[in-house]
Amino acid sequence: MGKKQKSLKDVSAVRLIVFSFLFIVIFGASILYMPFCSRGYSYTSFIDALFTATSATCVTGLVVFDTFTKWTIVGQIVIILLIQLGGLGIITFTTGATLLLRGKLDIRDLQIAKEHTNGKVLDVSKLIKVILIWTFACESIGALALAIRFVPEYGAYGIWQAVFTAVSAYCNAGFEIMGFITPGESFTHYVSDPLVCVTISLLIISGGIGFIVISDIGSCISKKWKNNKSHPHLKLHSILVLIMTSILLIVGTALFLLFEYDNTLKDLTFAEKINASFFQSASLRTAGFFSIPIGMLRDISKILSIVLMFIGASPASTGGGIKTTTFIIIIIVIISILKGREDAIVLRHKIAKSTVYKSIAIVGLSLFFVTSIVSAINVLEENIPLIDIVYEVVSAFSTTGLTVGITTNLSDISKILLSIAMFIGRVGPISLILAVTIKQQKRGSEKILPESQVVVG
Numbered sequence: 001m002g003k004k005q006k007s008l009k010d011v012s013a014v015r016l017i018v019f020s021f022l023f024i025v026i027f028g029a030s031i032l033y034m035p036f037c038s039r040g041y042s043y044t045s046f047i048d049a050l051f052t053a054t055s056a057t058c059v060t061g062l063v064v065f066d067t068f069t070k071w072t073i074v075g076q077i078v079i080i081l082l083i084q085l086g087g088l089g090i091i092t093f094t095t096g097a098t099l100l101l102r103g104k105l106d107i108r109d110l111q112i113a114k115e116h117t118n119g120k121v122l123d124v125s126k127l128i129k130v131i132l133i134w135t136f137a138c139e140s141i142g143a144l145a146l147a148i149r150f151v152p153e154y155g156a157y158g159i160w161q162a163v164f165t166a167v168s169a170y171c172n173a174g175f176e177i178m179g180f181i182t183p184g185e186s187f188t189h190y191v192s193d194p195l196v197c198v199t200i201s202l203l204i205i206s207g208g209i210g211f212i213v214i215s216d217i218g219s220c221i222s223k224k225w226k227n228n229k230s231h232p233h234l235k236l237h238s239i240l241v242l243i244m245t246s247i248l249l250i251v252g253t254a255l256f257l258l259f260e261y262d263n264t265l266k267d268l269t270f271a272e273k274i275n276a277s278f279f280q281s282a283s284l285r286t287a288g289f290f291s292i293p294i295g296m297l298r299d300i301s302k303i304l305s306i307v308l309m310f311i312g313a314s315p316a317s318t319g320g321g322i323k324t325t326t327f328i329i330i331i332i333v334i335i336s337i338l339k340g341r342e343d344a345i346v347l348r349h350k351i352a353k354s355t356v357y358k359s360i361a362i363v364g365l366s367l368f369f370v371t372s373i374v375s376a377i378n379v380l381e382e383n384i385p386l387i388d389i390v391y392e393v394v395s396a397f398s399t400t401g402l403t404v405g406i407t408t409n410l411s412d413i414s415k416i417l418l419s420i421a422m423f424i425g426r427v428g429p430i431s432l433i434l435a436v437t438i439k440q441q442k443r444g445s446e447k448i449l450p451e452s453q454v455v456v457g
Contacts, residue, residue: 056082369424
């Protein structure tokens, strides 16, 4: 017994986090498999239940069934709970509960929470509190705003619509229960409604900007409030995230408006075109809602979508993708090399080499996994255009959940491959590999190795 307890205690934090997500997926699939979760009260194919549970836990939004027409209210509750757990992570909830009950975290709790939130050990308790308070505040305000539209239209059921949509949007999940209007059309009926579209967009941005940035902004405001003469500054991480998020939102909106102006947006007024383009630009940041028919997009718009989905949201957020900071660091490295610099420098700060290496590894591994899964599905699904397969796989890997309409027609093997893509995208390619391969490093095992030059380029 002593050995078992010790071995469990010695399990790495990254491994615990990865397997906690896997446990939630399997547990959720087992419940969704049961008849009481399905309309008609029949067993659901376990592959389809597993796919849905993976999509919900990994806050993706890809579905093989319309959520409203397939799942009972019990099934919908299971899905939204999986979304909430997956969006914030079971570690956040358990750590938050520990803080609430004990008022403090021990070293083990701090290590696990630090790995999950990308925070510093000394700040992690504060960060967990910020995560929980910010999350439930945003979801509550979002639900109230959406209820203004949904309750007059759908009565008491509009409350559930508002709550479900707010949680799904904040967690960047993309699940919706609007199927009682027209199944599988998301928010196309609200393409001209700024209250619904802007509220959902702001929820997506709030969840995708990252809890580290929210904590940093809150800290600066608090310092300024306590001492009006002080001039607190945001950390470099927060500045880069805010700059990159703004650029992607503006460029995404402008290009989507340009590419689809006389296509999917042709029947809208100019103001409605702007509203729809902004909504799509925000949603492409790993949320997965849509207000225009995705299957009718031009190829150039699909390529734009693939790029935005692959970049994704920011670190320590509810979104996926390689992350905004990873992308901007790669850009900084390229610019630095072109300028003949030895180091990656931005805003008079030198980026640590370990951060540069990690960014390159994330992009390289992400491209490897996406390419491998695209190739496999392309072999299995010969009748589906390659660009649609790429779109679907990147959407799964980035946990976006937008689809060009091919998910429901995929074979079981392809669904499993997409599930793997969603899982890797949510836990992160590096975390997954470390969880599988990590070994306890022996003290004093580091060796000093000779340095050599290798010619590249």
